[in-house]
Amino acid sequence: MTTKVIMPRLGESVVEGTVTKWLKREGEQVEEFEPLLEINTDKVDTEVPSPAAGTLLKVYVGEGQTVQAGTLLAVIGEPGEEIPEAPEVAGATMPVSAPAAVEATPVSSVAPSPPRPGRQADLGFISPVVARIAAEHKVDLTQVRGTGRGGRITKKDMLAYLESRPAGPAPAAPAWEQPGSGELFRPSEEVFGGARPPASQPEAEARALPGTVQPLDVVRRSIAEHMVRSKRISPHVSTIMEADMSRVMAHRRNHKEDFAHEGINLTYTPYFVAAAAEALRAVPMANSSWSDEGIVLHGAVNVGVAVSLGERGLIVPVIKEADQMSLRGLARAVQDLSTRARSGQLSPAEVQGGTFTITNHGVGGSLFATPIINQPQCAILGVGKIQKRVVVIESSEGDGGTQDLIAIRPMVYLTLTFDHRILDGAVADQFLGLVVMRLESWA
Amino acid sequence: MPEITLIEGIRQAMDEELARDERVFIVGEDVGRRGGVFRATQGLYEKYGPERVIDSPLAELSIVGVGIGAALYGMRPICEIQFADFIHPAFNQIVNEAAKMCYRSNGEWTAPMVIRAPYGGGIGGGLYHSQSVEAFFAHVPGLKVVVPSNPYDAKGLLKAAVRDPNPVLYLEPKKGYRLIRGAVPEDEEVLVPIGKARVSREGRDLSLFAYGMMHHYSLQAAQQVAAEGIEVEVVDLRTLNPLDRETVLGSVRKTGKALIVYEDNLTGGYGAEIAALLAEQAFTDLDAPVRRLAGPDVPAVPYSRPLQDWFMPNAEKIAAAIRELDAY
Structure with a gap:
């Protein structure tokens, strides 16, 4: 009996993943639960344990290839056993329990399911000649503008594209994304059903300019989708x-060494998390999500902290119940999560469930910015660069009066970008004011 | 170069072949004194006499049978079937005897003969004077089937057929007899090789395959849509068996789309063979489904004028099919 290894679904919105590394080769023995391969989704990297003991008979999805959840990755069994011929690309709707990595199913008991449209369906019908030209010239069909019926890519579109595209082939699409046998022989209603909307004007114009096309990886595509979606749903308003930061800096200076003894590098981030968590507790409306039934006030204060991965994009690990944690606990959590985020070792659960997000754009020198809300949250706090500035402060006089003084203080701009459906300016400012007050009165 | 009609091309071919080779003779109904019901043999009886232009009884089986016997005796008969609709009594002679002669005698005997048959509708001929019979015969190995679409090919193909060592069914688009005119040189011998199609109009957008009268309409349709910016490549098949596969495939490899026009009933018609060839050998060159435009699957071309018009493909119907395929 053979056992299928299936691309797991690693989260609610995570419908595809990339095979980053096979830890076993075809023909090698593998024990049940022994790590078999590593996969990467738009959120995390994770190891997939083997669902069964046996020989890795066949690997269908090579390293670096991205497939939908539910796709057959490999088959484990005894040498000589019959194995499926082609990869079965299943739709994202296939029920695979998350985050259980592998669904072990005896091949014999699987009812043949009709093939589902893959990504190719978005392109409309791919004619044999278009498929051949795409294969011969390694054309990524998503880059070709279709002018045929319903936006179908015609042979002429392909020839025009080849003529206009810069030298050097685009990266080869994985085998199952090339319109070969699988896609072409789908039922015609599926083939003709998904007509491709014509590419937007700016996209087409951009492609007409000379240059190369940087292919989209999972992270980039995911960020793009989230950003566009967020801007579309939420009316963004920013208040600054x-x-x-004098007191925070003093506190940090005094405790840095203690923390270091415990292996914790005390940065400013835990202070901002602590201040925000306290303010969120005080202003529950800022710790909420919009729904058509009403504003969902979250019971827990889970603060996400954006971690830049450089060119690889951005990830937001979440500190759960941040309002219940001490500065030490927060500092440890920030350090742990950001370290593992950079090395790609976060679990899916660790990037989910956030109710509020902090982004520290100041690390790059930015004074203030207007970040985009991390859906479905209500607001995001942008932290600018801490900068020594000349400020006017009021000094108390002995007679009970005050006097204006010019002083040099480490200052930071804080931006709160909020969903105006949920918060009005007054409440947003109340929240942000609390954050400022907490930071300025740190003891 | 003088312009002549298609039927004049046929007449000239027979005249020249009768003069060139005394083994050549004509046999058929009313081909002698009357000069043929369509006047294809006009003047030949007077010129070559009753022994070389022979009026036969109304018996197609015997016209072809006599032809086969004479051919085996070394003669070069041209058998005229008055209408292709009446060729069926001779089916056995053509398919079982003439077509198989060379093969069954291991090449020792051949039946060098031409069977001429006016075919096709659109002439108000009704059930028994409008049929297209090419699909029946193009199916038979050993029998060559040619269909001219213009006076030059009519003359050149018929002369080539007379000289061919094996039987040739020569189908004449009778609606075009006097409708289709074209220049044919007088002072040189016109010979058109059997088995060669001709690209009669070059184009990049789609390939249109046709023969006979449908080729004539196809050129008109191609002209119409050219004004709209659609460049149709028109291929005149000329010979249905053996088919010039190279030209057919070459054209579709260029354009990626194929429209096949024939006036015979759609199902099992000759165009189906072209479609099958393209599916088998040009699959990865296709950018659209192969399209056939043909007569509907009704038992005959109706006599009623409106119904005949409904049956027959014409330039407008072809142009509409071109537009649809081009837009795919």
Whole structure:
């Protein structure tokens, strides 16, 4: 009996993943639960344990290839056993329990399911000649503008594209994404059903300019989708305040060494998380999500902290119940999560469930910015660069009066970008004011 | 170069072949004194006499049978079937005897003969004077089937058929007899090789395959749509068996789309063979489904004028099919 290894679904919105490494080769023995391969989704990298003991008979999806959840990755069994011929590309709707990595199913008991449209369906019908030209010239069909019926890519579109595209082949599409046997022999209603909307004007214009096309990886595509979606759903409004960081800096200076003894590098981030968590507790409306039934006030305060991965994009691990944690606990959590985020070792659960997000754009020198809300949250706090500035402060006089003084203080701009459906300016400012107050009065 | 009609090309071919080779003779109904019901043999009886232009009884079986016997005796008969609709009584002679002669005698005997048959509708001929019979015969190995679409080919193909060492069924688009005119040189011998199609109009957008009268309409349709910017490549098949596969495939490899026009009933018609060839050997060159435009699957071309028009493909119907395929 053979056992299928299936691309797991690693989260609610995670419908595809990339095979980053096979830890076993075809023909090698593998024990049940022994790590078999590594996969990467738009959120995390994870190891997939073998669903059964036996020989890795066949690998269908090579390293670096991206497939939908539910796709057959490999087959494990005894040498000589019959194995399926082609990869079965299943749709994202296939029920695969998350985050259980592997669904072990005896081949014999699987009812043949009709093939589902893959990504190719978005392109409309791919004619044999278009398929051949694409294969011969390694054309990524998503880059070709279709002018045929319903936006179908015609032979002429292909020839025009080849003529206009810059030298050097585009990266080869994985075998199952090339319109070969599988896609072509789908039922015609599926083939003709998914007509491709014509590419937007700016896209077409951009492609007409000379240059190369940087292919989209999972992370880039995911960020793009999230950003566009967020801007579309939420009316974004930003409010900006500044905070005097003198007390925080003093506190950090005094405790840095203690923390270091425990292996914790004390940065400013835990202070911002702590201040925000406290303010979120005080202003529950800022710790909420919009729904048509009403505003969902979240019971827990889970603060996400954006971690830049450089060219690889951005990831937001979440500190659960941040309002229940001490500064030490927060500092440890920030360090742990950001370290593992950079090395790609976060689990799916660790990037989910956030109710509020902090992004520290100041690390790049930015004074203030207007970040985009991390859906379905209500607001995001942008932290600018801490900068020594000349400020006017009021000094108390002995007679009970005050005097204006010019002082040099480490200042930071804080931006709160909020969903105006949920918060109005007054409440947003109340929240941000609390954050500022907490930072300025740190003891 | 003088312009002549298609039927004049046929007449000239027979005249020249009768003069060139005394083994050549004509046999058929009313081909002698009357000069043929369509006047294809006009003047030949007077010129070559009753022994070389022979009026036969109304018996197609015997016209072809006599032809086969004479051919085996070394003669070069041209058998005229008055209408292709009446060729069926001779089916056995053509398919079982003439077509198989060379093969069954291991090449020792051949039946060098031409069977001429006016075919096709659109002439108000009704059930028994409008049929297209090419699909029946193009199916038979050993029998060559040619269909001219213009006076030059009519003359050149018929002369080539007379000289061919094996039987040739020569189908004449009778609606075009006097409708289709074209220049044919007088002072040189016109010979058109059997088995060669001709690209009669070059184009990049789609390939249109046709023969006989449908080729004539196809050129008209191609002209119409050219004004709309659609460049149709028109291929005149000329010989249905053996088919010039190279030209057919070459054209579709260029354009990626194929429209096949024939006036015979759609199902099992000759165009189906072209479609099958393209599916088998040009699959990865296709950018659209292969399209056939043909007569509907009704038992005959109706006599009623409106119904005949409904049956027959014409330039407008072809142009519409071209537009549809081009837009795919």
